[in-house]
Amino acid sequence: xxxxxxxxxxxxxxxxxxxxxxxxxxxxxxxxxxxxxxxxxxxxxxxxxxxxxxxxxxxxxxxxxxxxxxxxxxxxxxxxxxxxxxxxxxxxxxxxxxxxxxxxxxxxxxxxxxxxxxxxxxxxxxxxxxxxxxxxxxxxxxxxxxxxxxxxxxxxxxxxxxxxxxx
Ligand code: GNR
Ligand code: NI
Numbered sequence: 025x026x027x028x029x030x031x032x033x034x035x036x037x038x039x040x041x042x043x044x045x046x047x048x049x050x051x052x053x054x055x056x057x058x059x060x061x062x063x064x065x066x067x068x069x070x071x072x073x074x075x076x077x078x079x080x081x082x083x084x085x086x087x088x089x090x091x092x093x094x095x096x097x098x099x100x101x102x103x104x105x106x107x108x109x110x111x112x113x114x115x116x117x118x119x120x121x122x123x124x125x126x127x128x129x130x131x132x133x134x135x136x137x138x139x140x141x142x143x144x145x146x147x148x149x150x151x152x153x154x155x156x157x158x159x160x161x162x163x164x165x166x167x168x169x170x171x172x173x174x175x176x177x178x179x180x181x182x183x184x185x186x187x188x189x190x191x
Contacts, residue, residue, distance in 0.1 A: 028062045028076035033118040034180060039164040042072075042079045044099045048140030052082065056096050056138050059084045064091055068116045070154040072161030075117050083158040087150050095145075097135040100159055103144075104132035111153045113167045121179065125170050127156045 031037055045052055055078060063071040063084055073082040083097040107129030114122045130148040133155055137143055147155055157167060168179055 025061050026058050027065055028058050030062065030066065030071075030075050030116050031077055033115070033166050033168065033183070035117075037077055038074060038117060038161070038166055040074065040079045041164045042074055042081045042162040044081050045136070048098055048136055048138070052080075052098065053138050055080070055082060056084060060086075060094055063116075066116050069150070070158045071116065072158040074161040074164070081162050083155070083162070085151070085154050085158065087154055095151075096138045097133065097155070097158075098137070098140075100133050100135040100155070100162075102128075102131050102156075102159065103134050106130045109153065111150070113153065113157060115157070115167055117161075117166060118168055121168065123168065123171065125153075125157075125167050127153055131155060 055073065059071050059073065059076060059082065062076060063069075063086070069087045070083065070085040073080050081099045083100060085095040085097070086093055105128035108126060109129040110124045110126050112122055113125050129152065130146070131152045133145050133147065135143060135145070160167065168176060171179070
C-alpha cells in the first residue's frame with residue numbers, strides 16, 4: 025500500500041476531465057486501496073482519483089464515524105436527483121477553506137464496485153453531498169469554483185500569501 029500525493033488548488037491538473045475505466049482489474053483495485061489509505065490518512069470523507077493525479081473515473085468515500093464503511097464508485101453516473109440542500113463543504117485539495125454549495129438533496133447513482141459489478145445506490149444527506157463533490161472532481165471542478173469570480177480571486181490571493189509564509 026502507498027500514500028498518494030494530493031494535488032492542491034489551484035493546480036491546473038485538478039481541471040483534467042477523467043476517462044471512464046474500460047476494465048476493472050488488479051491495477052484498478054490497487055489504485056482503490058491506495059486512494060482509501062490516502063483518504064483515511066488525510067482524515068477526509070472522500071477522494072477522487074483526479075486529486076491524486078490519476079485521471080480515471082474512480083471515487084472512494086467513507087462518511088462513517090468508525091471508518092469502516094468504504095464505498096467505491098467506478099464510472100459513477102447520477103441517474104436521478106431531487107430536492108436541494110446547502111451544505112458547508114471542505115476539500116483535501118483546498119485545505120482550511122470551507123463554504124456552502126447548493127446541491128441535490130437526494131440522488132440515485134449507478135456505478136461499478138471494485139470487482140467490476142454494477143450496483144445502484146440511493147443516497148441523501150452528507151453521503152449525497154460527498155458523491156456530488158467527488159463527481160465534480162472527475163469533471164475537473166473544485167467546489168470553490170461555484171463561488172463568484174470575486175470570491176475566488178480573493179481566495180487565490182489569500183492562498184498565495186499563506187503558501188509564501190510557510191514555504
Ligand atoms: O473530507 C472532505 N470533507 C467534505 C466535507 C463536506 C463536503 C464534501 C467533503 S469531501 C472532502 C474530501 C475531498 O476533498 N474530496 O474530494
Ligand atoms: Ni474535494
